[in-house]
Amino acid sequence: MPTGVHLRDVRKQLFDAAERVLLRAGPDALTSRAVTTEADVAKGVLHRHFTDFDDFLAELVRDRITRLADQAALLHAAAGTRTVAENLVDALTELFDPVTVALTSLIFFRDDLRTRLRHRGNGVPLLVEAREMLAAYLSAECEQGRIAPDAEVDSLSLSLIGAAHLLFAGRRRGTLLDTGELAKTVHTVIADVVQRRLL
Template identity: 45%
Template sequence: MSPRGVATPNVRERLFAAAERVVERDGPGALTSRAVTTEAGCAKGLLHTHFAGLDAFVAELCLDRFARTAARARALSRLAGQDTVARNLDTVVLALFDAAGPALSGLAMSRAAATQQIREALKGGAPGFNAMEEAITAYLAAEQRLGRVAETVDPSTAALAIVGTAHHLLMTGRPGADDPRPTMTRLVTLLVEGPGLPGRPPAA
């Protein structure tokens, strides 16, 4: 534990990672300021030093994870023409469900103040699902120009279906529910790599 008066390096990420471990291990109901700081091995008041309460902490944690996934989506353009289209998309979409993603989303939805802060931040331009949708649309259009996505696929509609389904599964997931990632993988494959389409590797 960091002693009083000694700065804790990378404090935000340290607290965020600790919160994810608490939620993944013990469920959303176990997330308290003390549980987070205990898990992080730092002073009990550290969370409130850096955040305006637990609701603000939860909101900023969710926004940080959304921003990370949006950044990964924007990086998809560099993967055009490599591997398969579905696997490239999976690297982005499935990241939303890593660690405690669904549980954290459910936690945010159960805290009205956190939900409101997230909505206001997204409305103000914070990267989130809209940014992911735009990046996936641009990526699919690039793959289409390379002949790896069929001309019959509308990139913007496919991106909306992928991101919208991911959002739905995140918002409706419950502890102990089936893993949503296989569903996402099947949907991505169906939308962009139907039987015989160029984005699919040839059969052995």
Template identity: 45%
Template structure:
């Protein structure tokens, strides 16, 4: 690309390119060179906007975490509707989409990236801990509506749901699950705290 060409929102263009690389090649294929090639920009563009590649990946993760706000809004609309387990299962597909699943091992394997991401002192790696926070927030609101038992440890329940869903959706336990399978697993985790789960 000519150096005089003005990019429209180059940071977002690089983020979108990185997500396409992750979807196509996984975490191992994500490099500064692959991102700029995918974006169709000169190699130096990434370093004009980010001091190094680790900072860029941290930015990519932070952007995904910001996107979790949309999931929170979707869950807000579903408060009191369907069953709690069904609502959580639907949210899991959004929270743990293929890009997030590809980013998690990068964060775990590279602490220098993790150290650049604000974690709000949550346990566990970013993205997974943030996804658990979304589920916990939803469960707490359903608890106030009486659909979750008053004595339930919703923090532990949220962590259990995210950990299990991560293993399932990442294919760590075999074939990728269907939506029905995710609902079934979610129900098995929440069965002790969800009131009248079958409506």
């Protein structure tokens, strides 16, 4: 088996294991031992493919950011369909799944991890890319005429990301967020820039 293929398989196995640990026990339980035990591999496997555990975590977050690019493309393509609020609620619900919320907590509290991930500008990695995704979508809606042309899409995106993160991070592990509360928040944030009939 070519080395590259083998490496990708091991990485995926370890990333999947890390996500299961996060879902089951939260970010505090995520250790190199927990990951290798969950993946059912020897303890040294992780360190053969990653410099250290923070390097592993950084790659786990980067993998999540790569997946976010696919969601961004789908959201951008949704401009002009359904309502702006519906598109935003669905995007935020998908974005802030339990794994992303847990990873965001890790980024907040692990300085070394945050330093490794900070590749441009200010802000929290992963949330920066999420904000860019929403800003691109809102800009596309401006072009469709469904949002005011002078709307501050960057500020709107920041407000949406911040508010949604607080809602999703505040839920107990294993419980679902009331999407009605999220929808109300989205409507409030975009009320001044979207025509009432298009909300």
